[in-house]
Amino acid sequence: MIDIRDLTVRFNGAPVVHGVSFSVAKGESFALVGESGSGKSTILKAIAGQARDWSGTIKLDGESLGRTRDASFVRRVQMVFQDPYGSLHPRRSVDETLSEPLAVHGIPDRDGRVLAMLDAVGLSRKFRFRLPHQLSGGQRQRVAIARALMLQPQVVLLDEPTSALDVSVQAEILNLLADLREEQGLTFLLVTHDLPIVSFLCDRLAVLRRGRLEEVTPVTALRTGQLTSDYGRELVARSAG
Amino acid sequence: MSLLSVENLRVRFPTDQGEVDVVKGLSFTLNRERLGIVGESGSGKSMTGRALMGLIAPPGRVTADRLEFDGIDLRALPESGFRKLRGARMSMVLQDPKFSLNPVIRIGEQIGEALQFHRRMSAAARRQAVLDVLEAVRIDDPERVYRLFPHEVSGGMGQRVMIAMMVALEPDLMIADEPTSALDVSVRATVLEILDDLVRRRGMGLILISHDLDMVARWCDRILVMYAGRVVEECAAGQLHAATHPYTRGLLASVPHLNETRRRLPVLDRAAIGVGT
Numbered sequence: 001m002i003d004i005r006d007l008t009v010r011f012n013g014a015p016v017v018h019g020v021s022f023s024v025a026k027g028e029s030f031a032l033v034g035e036s037g038s039g040k041s042t043i044l045k046a047i048a049g050q051a052r053d054w055s056g057t058i059k060l061d062g063e064s065l066g067r068t069r070d071a072s073f074v075r076r077v078q079m080v081f082q083d084p085y086g087s088l089h090p091r092r093s094v095d096e097t098l099s100e101p102l103a104v105h106g107i108p109d110r111d112g113r114v115l116a117m118l119d120a121v122g123l124s125r126k127f128r129f130r131l132p133h134q135l136s137g138g139q140r141q142r143v144a145i146a147r148a149l150m151l152q153p154q155v156v157l158l159d160e161p162t163s164a165l166d167v168s169v170q171a172e173i174l175n176l177l178a179d180l181r182e183e184q185g186l187t188f189l190l191v192t193h194d195l196p197i198v199s200f201l202c203d204r205l206a207v208l209r210r211g212r213l214e215e216v217t218p219v220t221a222l223r224t225g226q227l228t229s230d231y232g233r234e235l236v237a238r239s240a241g
Numbered sequence: 242m243s244l245l246s247v248e249n250l251r252v253r254f255p256t257d258q259g260e261v262d263v264v265k266g267l268s269f270t271l272n273r274e275r276l277g278i279v280g281e282s283g284s285g286k287s288m289t290g291r292a293l294m295g296l297i298a299p300p301g302r303v304t305a306d307r308l309e310f311d312g313i314d315l316r317a318l319p320e321s322g323f324r325k326l327r328g329a330r331m332s333m334v335l336q337d338p339k340f341s342l343n344p345v346i347r348i349g350e351q352i353g354e355a356l357q358f359h360r361r362m363s364a365a366a367r368r369q370a371v372l373d374v375l376e377a378v379r380i381d382d383p384e385r386v387y388r389l390f391p392h393e394v395s396g397g398m399g400q401r402v403m404i405a406m407m408v409a410l411e412p413d414l415m416i417a418d419e420p421t422s423a424l425d426v427s428v429r430a431t432v433l434e435i436l437d438d439l440v441r442r443r444g445m446g447l448i449l450i451s452h453d454l455d456m457v458a459r460w461c462d463r464i465l466v467m468y469a470g471r472v473v474e475e476c477a478a479g480q481l482h483a484a485t486h487p488y489t490r491g492l493l494a495s496v497p498h499l500n501e502t503r504r505r506l507p508v509l510d511r512a513a514i515g516v517g518t
Contacts, residue, residue: 035425036396137282166281166452171495171506178505193426196497200506223500238427239499 001026001155001187002047006056009039009046009211017042017211019056026154029181029188031198031219033235034208040191042211044157047189048079060155071105078148082160084140088132094118094143095128101150113150120183121146122176138169145176149184158190162197174200195239199223207232244413244446245271245293248307252288255300263288265470271414275440275447277457277478280467281492286450289467290416293448294333295323311413329359331414332407334436337423338399342391349375349387352406359410370409378405378435397428401435408439415440418450433460454481454492466492 002024009017017039024030032040045051047058049069058065060076081087088097095114102110118125121142132140141161148156161177162170178201181188190202198205199222207214207229214229227233252264264285269276278286292303295315308315310331318326327333335341343351352371356362362370368387375383378401391399400420407415417436421429437460440447451457457464458481466474466489474486484490491509 035427167454168281168492168495168509171497172508174497175505175508196499196501199499199501200497200503223502225499235427236499238430 001028001061002030002189003059003062004043004047004056005059007043007046007054007058008056009042009051009054011042011051011053013053015211017046017054020208020211020213021056022206022213022216024187024189027181027185027187028204029190029202031190031192031202031205032208033192033195033198033205035193035235037210038208039211040208041159043208044079044159044189044191048077048157049073074153075105075151076153077155077157078151078153079157079159080141080144080148080161083164084137084144085132085164087144088140088147090132093129093131094123094135097143097147098150101147105151107151117146117150120149120180122172136169137165138172141165141169141173142176145173145180149180152184153186155187155189158188158192160192160194161190163192163194170197177201195222195236207235242312243270243272244311246307246309247293248305250289250292250305250308251303252285252292252297253302253304263470264292267467267470267472269465269472269475271446271448273413273444273446274463275437275449275461277461277464278448278450278467279452279454279457279464279492281452283469284467285470286467287418290333290418290448290450293414293416294327294331295320296333325359328355328407328412329410330412331416332410332412334400334403334407334415334417334420336419338391338396338403339423341403342399344391346390347387348389348391348394348402351391352402352409355406355409371405374405374409375402377408377439378402379431380405395428396424397432400424400428400432404432404436404439408443408445411443412445414446414448416448416450419452420449421456422451422453429456436460454496458482 005021007017007020008015020043032043034040042051046054052067098114098117099110102113115125118128123139123142162173165173180186192198199219202219204218205222206216209231214231217227221227225236227236248268250264250267251262253260253262267289280286291297297303305316349371353367356367356370372383372387375386380386380401421432424432449457449461458478461478464476464478464481465472468488474484474489476484494507497506
């Protein structure tokens with residue numbers, strides 16, 4: 001589904017991701033883990049088209065992507081951000097937020113689709129005309145996930161989707177993501193520093209350090225503590241505290 | 242006599258729907274020990290910390306049957322009295338150093354400001370005191386860091402600077418409100434070690450406020466679990482996993498593990514907890 005070869009991303013000319021290669025199969029849930037500054041979010045940005053200065057190849061479903069992203073790309077790939085307080089327009093109701101992608105892409109039956117999506121992400125229909133500040137953090141993140149799914153994408157890029165939430169709310173959102181992936185056959189590319197989340201939600205993970213790939217391994221290796229790179233083992237040790 | 246004694250603490254805010262108690266009758270005592278307060282957003286844990294520091298601004302109101310810090314009645318203390326206490330005798334470390342440091346003042350000068358406010362000392366002595374305290378929080382090159390601006394240091398370094406600022410005057414009580422949640426997992430342990438070391442060595446009382454149960458269990462002696470403004474459970478840190486209250490048990494169960502194989506994570510059943518708002 002996503003195939004990345006020799007990806008180097010630069011900011012102001014300075015490379016922050018160095019020749020990273022990995023691929024994510026259709027329907028797979030893949031994690032990029034590492035500390036701040038490891039380049040994990042930057043890779044996501046390069047795929048999403050937010051970081052423009054990159055070299056190498058990024059293929060989506062076998063087709064090489066250029067510098068810009070068109071309407072057919074955003075219908076297939078959507079993103080959920082870390083902070084549900086910052087990623088929703090404060091003056092737009094849930095209904096407007098969810099309808100906008102449909103309007104932009106000229107998709108009919110907005111009413112029905114918005115209601116169906118509210119049900120799908122477990123938000124009561126009474127929230128439809130609320131503004132973000134009238135919702136809790138968990139409810140907002142449900143809206144952000146709903147917005148990403150409005151165009152029925154195949155791939156969802158998740159940038160630390162639960163790190164701004166309480167553990168109890170995090171559990172609800174993680175369950176929701178796992179359910180939606182199963183129901184809709186979604187492909188996930190998840191960025192996180194939280195290894196237990198990877199263990200819950202992902203099939204494979206890539207460990208990044210200073211913009212370089214340390215290892216790619218199935219999640220079973222994480223669960224049984226059998227990462228091969230020194231740095232990967234160090235991350236696990238720190239995570240276990 | 243204990244360092245801090247709190248009885249029936251209430252914090253109240255007026256809203257469109259009438260007055261709302263965000264802390265509903267909290268009681269505890271603290272000696273020179275490490276107390277953890279855990280709970281979710283909105284449980285009142287941060288408001289408790291702020292109330293102790295006298296930082297609840299009107300229209301918020303704080304009431305208590307007893308609120309004493311080292312024999313001083315905080316209920317009757319005017320703002321000028323709090324100013325003498327804050328920094329010198331009780332300090333607070335907040336979540337994100339990006340927002341708690343002044344972006345246009347050099348780090349050394351910011352730390353020195355507290356010393357200048359509370360103690361008479363020469364500029365040279367003050368500078369030396371700042372360098373000493375930077376070294377105490379394990380900053381390798383204090384001379385260099387002294388001259389830096391906050392945007393020139395990392396999050397972990399920034400939080401160490403905050404801690405340096407807070408311990409510069411060797412307070413008796415330190416309140417750390419989510420001191421590591423804005424930091425990378427890899428530097429969290431270092432920051433907590435430094436805090437822990439200072440608390441032990443200087444014999445401070447510590448209140449560690451966090452939503453992270455495991456972290457609090459590891460770094461504290463005693464834990465209060467708060468839900469909807471009330472303490473629902475109090476236990477020794479080592480006994481957290483034997484907690485009995487359904488809320489505490491629910492919170493513990495909802496945390497994913499490194500060797501997670503559950504297909505679904507259990508979710509809190511708030512109706513069953515029965516202490517709702």
